[in-house]
Amino acid sequence: MAEPILKWAGGKRQLLDELYARFPTDHDRYHEPFIGGGALFFDLEPPDATINDANPRLVNFYEQVRDDPEALIDRLASFDDPEADPDPSLPYDETTARDRSVESYYYQQRARFNRRPYESEFDPLTEAALLLYLNRTCYNGLYRENADGGFNVPVGRYANPDWVQRDRIRRASDVLATTTIRNDDFAYVLDVAEPGDLVYFDPPYEPMSATASFNEYSADGFDREDQRRLLDVAGALDEAGVWVVVSNSGVMYEPYAEAGLHVDVEGATRAINSDPDNRDAVDEIVATNVPPDERLDGGQRGLPEF
Template identity: 65%
Template sequence: MVKPILKWAGGKRQLLDELYSRFPESYSHYHEPFFGGGALFFDIEPDNGTINDTNTRLINFYKQARDHPDELINLLQSFDDPESDPDSNRRFSDTNRKGKEIKNYYYQQRELFNNRPHGDEYDELEEAALLLYLNRTCYNGLYRENSSGGFNVPIGRYSNPDWVREDEIRKASRVLEDTDIRNTGFEYITEVAEEGDLVYFDPPYKPMSSTAYFTDYSAEGFGKEDQEHLRDVAQELNENGVNVILSNSGVMYEIYDEAGFHVEVEGATRSINSDGDNRDEVDEIIATNITPEERQRAGQQGLADF
C-alpha cells in the first residue's frame, strides 16, 4: 500500500473499505479516468491499466514522479521554507506579474508555477516540483484555479511542512511504472477498457447545495451535462462486460438507480474544507454494476487477478 503524494479535494482514503466491498472476485486491468490524488489506485498498487485526469499540471506531476523520481526529489530538496525571503536569483523576487509585492518565498513559487496558464515557457520537472511544494504548503492543501487557469490558493500555516515526500515519490514511481498516464476526457475509457476490466469513476461531485462547489478544482468545472454523459458512458461499459464502480454525491442517486446500477448511500467526511473545524459527514453514493453475488469475499481487499 502506497500513500498518496498529494492532498486532493474529494480524496477517497475514508471510503476505501466501502469501495473494496464492491470489487469483483477478479478483474484484468484497472482504470481510473478521474485520478486526482489516486487514493484507491495507490492502495491497490495495480500492475497495469490507465489513469487519467483533465488537469494537465496534475498529470504532468505523475509523469515526472514516474519517470524522473530522483531529479524531482533533488529539486524539491532545494526549495526553502514558505515563510522565508524570496530567492533574489529567480523571477518574481520583488513583484508578481501585476506589480503586487511578493512578500515571501511561497508567493514567488506560486507565481513561477503559474507560468503555464500565462503562456510563458516552463520546465515540466520544475512545474511538477512546484505543484507538490504548493500542495504541501498552501492553505489547507486546497487546489483551486481561477478563471484564467492560475493557481490562486494563499499560503498555509504549518510548523514543519514536508514538501519533499521522498518515500512517497519513490514508491509511487514504482507503482506507476507500467501505467498508461493520460490527459484527456473520461470518454477515452470506452476505447481501452475490455471485458473483465475494472473501472473506477470518481468525478468532480455535483454539489449537495447551491453553496457547495466541489467542482472548482479546475477552471473548466463539471456540470449537469457532463454528469449525464458520464452515466451514459458507464452504461456503455456495462453493456460491454466491464466492471464499473462509481462514487458521487448523494443527489446523483436517482439517475444511477434508474439506469439499473446497484446504488447505496455512504457517509464520507470531507478531507478538505475551507473551515477546518467543519468537516462534517455528507451523503455520498457508490453505484456499481457488480452484483452482490459477484463481489469478492471479505478479506480479499485490493487483490486482483492480473
C-alpha cells in the same frame, strides 16, 4: 504500500473499504479516468493500469513521478521555507506578473507556477516540483484554480511542512512504472477497456445544493451535461461486459439507480474544509454493476491521515 503524494479535494481515503466491497471477486486491467489524488489507485497498486485527469498539471506531475523521481526529489529539496524571503536569483522576487507585491518565498513560487504556461520555455520537472511544493505548504492543502486557471490559495501555517515527500514519491514511482497516464476526456475508457476490466469513476461531484460546489478544483469545471455523459459511458461499459464502480454525491442516487446500477448511500467526511470542526459527514453514493453475489469479500484498510 504506496500512498498518495498530493492532498486533493474529494480524496477517497475514508471510503476505501466501501469501494473495495463493490469490487468484483476478479478483474483484469484497471482504469481510473479521474485520478485526482489517487487514494484508491495507490492503495490497489494495479499492474498495467490506465489513469487520466483533465488537469494537465496533475497529469504532468504523475509523469514526472513515474519517469524521473530522483530528479524531482532533488528539485524539491532545493526549495526554501515558505515564509523565507524571496530568492533574488529567481523571477518574481519583488512583484508578480500582474505587478502585485511578493511577500515571501511561497508567493514567489506561486507566481512562477502561475506564469509558467505563458512563458516560452516550459520545464515539466520544475512545474511538477512547484505543484507539490505549493500543495504541501498552501493553506489547508487545498488545490484551487481561479477562472483564469491560476492557483490562488494563500500560504498555510505549518511548523515543519514536508514538501519533499521522498518515500512517497519513490513508492508511487514504482506503482506508476507500468501505468499509462493520460490527459483526455474520461470517455477515453470506452476505447481501452475490455470485457472483464474494472473502471472506477470518481468525478467532480454534483453539488449537494445550489451553494455547495464540489468542482471548484479546476477552472474548467464539470457540469451536469458531463454528469449525463458519465452515466452514458457507464451504461456503455456495462453493456460491453466491463465492471464499473462510481462514487458521487448523494443527489446522484436516483440517476444511477434509474440507469440500472446497484446504488448505496455511504457517509463520508470532508477531507478539505477551511474550518477543521466543520469536516462533517456528507452523503455519498457508491454505484456499481457488480452483483452482490459476485463482489470481493471484505475491504482493505483505509489509508492513514496525512
